[in-house]
Amino acid sequence: MSFAPPKGVPDYVPPRSGRLLAVRDAMVAPLRLAGYGYLELPAFEETALFSRGVGETTDVVSKEMFTFTDRGERSLTLRPEGTVGAVRAVLAAGLERGALPVKLWYAGPMFRYEQPQSGRQRQFTQVGAEAMGTDDPALDAELVALADQAYRALGLTSLVLHLATLGDPEDRAGYSERLRQWLTPRVGGLDAETDRRIEKNPLRVLDDKRPEVRTATAGAPLLTDGIGTAAKAHHDAVRQHLTDLGVPFVDDPRLVRGLDYYRRTTFEFVHPLLGAQSTVGAGGRYDGLSQVIGGPPLPGVGWALGVDRTLLALEAEAVVAATPPSTAVFFVPLGATAKARAVALVGELRRGGTSADLAYGDRGMKGAMKAADRSGATHAVVLGDRDLEAGVAQVKDLRDGSQTAVTLDTLVDHLEAQR
RNA sequence: GUGGGUGUAGCUCAGCUGGUAGAGCACCGGGUUGUGAUCCCGGUUGUCGCGGGUUCGAGCCCCGUCACUCACCCCA
Numbered sequence: 091m092s093f094a095p096p097k098g099v100p101d102y103v104p105p106r107s108g109r110l111l112a113v114r115d116a117m118v119a120p121l122r123l124a125g126y127g128y129l130e131l132p133a134f135e136e137t138a139l140f141s142r143g144v145g146e147t148t149d150v151v152s153k154e155m156f157t158f159t160d161r162g163e164r165s166l167t168l169r170p171e172g173t174v175g176a177v178r179a180v181l182a183a184g185l186e187r188g189a190l191p192v193k194l195w196y197a198g199p200m201f202r203y204e205q206p207q208s209g210r211q212r213q214f215t216q217v218g219a220e221a222m223g224t225d226d227p228a229l230d231a232e233l234v235a236l237a238d239q240a241y242r243a244l245g246l247t248s249l250v251l252h253l254a255t256l257g258d259p260e261d262r263a264g265y266s267e268r269l270r271q272w273l274t275p276r277v278g279g280l281d282a283e284t285d286r287r288i289e290k291n292p293l294r295v296l297d298d299k300r301p302e303v304r305t306a307t308a309g310a311p312l313l314t315d316g317i318g319t320a321a322k323a324h325h326d327a328v329r330q331h332l333t334d335l336g337v338p339f340v341d342d343p344r345l346v347r348g349l350d351y352y353r354r355t356t357f358e359f360v361h362p363l364l365g366a367q368s369t370v371g372a373g374g375r376y377d378g379l380s381q382v383i384g385g386p387p388l389p390g391v392g393w394a395l396g397v398d399r400t401l402l403a404l405e406a407e408a409v410v411a412a413t414p415p416s417t418a419v420f421f422v423p424l425g426a427t428a429k430a431r432a433v434a435l436v437g438e439l440r441r442g443g444t445s446a447d448l449a450y451g452d453r454g455m456k457g458a459m460k461a462a463d464r465s466g467a468t469h470a471v472v473l474g475d476r477d478l479e480a481g482v483a484q485v486k487d488l489r490d491g492s493q494t495a496v497t498l499d500t501l502v503d504h505l506e507a508q509r
Numbered sequence: 510g511u512g513g514g515u516g517u518a519g520c521u522c523a524g525c526u527g528g529u530a531g532a533g534c535a536c537c538g539g540g541u542u543g544u545g546a547u548c549c550c551g552g553u554u555g556u557c558g559c560g561g562g563u564u565c566g567a568g569c570c571c572c573g574u575c576a577c578u579c580a581c582c583c584c585a
Contacts, residue, residue, distance in 0.1 A: 149583050207579060216585055348584060369585060396585030424543065455543050463545040474543060
């Protein structure tokens with residue numbers, strides 16, 4: 091029997107798990123300040139929702155989905171991303187007929203059957219945010235700024251925001267054809283996968299990291315030239331809003347997204363210290379998605395931030411998260427009578443909002459004090475028979491080693507006042 | 510799916526040209542019959558990833574296999 095979790099499905103245990111939680115909370119905090127409501131979504135959906143919404147030809151759908159059949163012969167899939175499910179949930183609840191834009195956030199695990207490597211697991215956690223119902227470029231900028239705010243609050247300083255526009259579908263169609271013709275004599279016949287990409291989605295060839303492909307595509311035509319006026323105006327507005335918001339970005343006309351639903355705005359937050367999987371957050375506009383899954387026209391823009399990857403980025407930058415110790419007061423009872431008293435006092439402190447713990451397992455004085463030290467508590471409370479007879483407890487300040495006797499009647503008040 | 514690297518104590522690792530396994534940290538106890546973090550002393554923990562082969566003898570060599578890891582691919 092091995093206790094290892096399934097491949098690519100990591101455990102997070104203290105103290106690292108606490109930092110992961112802190113990252114998630116930091117990502118959510120700006121959203122709460124910006125009017126985003128909470129969305130609780132299913133971890134799996136009907137397979138067809140993803141294959142249609144994300145796109146049949148994408149790698150995510152064609153080879154990375156965890157798909158299973160339930161007892162009712164329905165084909166279900168663990169969600170590989172959150173946006174499609176969020177749009178479905180909005181339509182299911184009819185939120186698009188209420189006040190617009192609908193602004194929502196969600197958080198939780200996503201699943202993709204991939205070969206694990208640094209920064210890429212089969213189960214990973216994202217915080218997502220979506221704003222649907224208007225195509226206002228100020229919303230694109232708002233979302234980007236909120237992500238930027240979260241990363242800054244966490245203390246990340248090396249992130250680079252890449253920004254691009256994919257134009258509207260008609261722009262893309264014309265560009266794809268031009269690119270296809272440009273690519274075919276240069277990288278055509280290299281391998282079957284590249285040929286397939288040239289045919290289905292030539293933009294993706296630009297994302298290839300192999301050096302020979304990189305150099306071969308260095309001078310490829312860019313989409314920027316063929317953008318329609320409406321999409322161009324939208325993009326200019328987004329750039330201007332970001333500048334007004336004080337969010338730095340770099341224009342990256344070669345930015346490519348792997349999911350089919352993106353159009354117009356796309357962006358990525360990239361961390362230079364992370365190795366191959368360096369995108370810690372990304373998103374874009376998806377104005378046609380609702381109709382693709384059978385809904386009414388419903389423009390939308392959103393992002394997903396990788397919680398685990400962001401933790402890796404923090405570790406790469408050696409940012410030490412200020413995680414306050416979970417325990418303020420630690421009891422060191424000596425003997426059964428003192429222990430019973432300590433158990434009751436700890437409960438009283440906790441009910442009053444003071445974090446408290448005690449030495450379990452009937453350890454000796456030395457061991458119990460050691461446990462007090464490790465808990466991070468600022469104060470230890472030594473309670474023995476001698477003290478109980480005198481009606482006092484010894485309160486020791488673990489930071490400077492000073493110790494005073496405090497009468498039991500006033501102990502809780504005294505400890506609460508120490509905080 | 511394809512390549513490279515690595516598997517030895519809870520963790521990080523050492524282990525020479527093959528001779529039967531070690532260190533640091535951690536943990537537990539003692540020095541201090543009621544005081545942590547420092548110091549000193551002592552102690553526990555191993556199917557050397559797994560299976561086979563070569564050999565008098567394998568942690569070390571050979572074959573297979575599994576896992577982890579990094580990279581390609583892809584992406585948060």
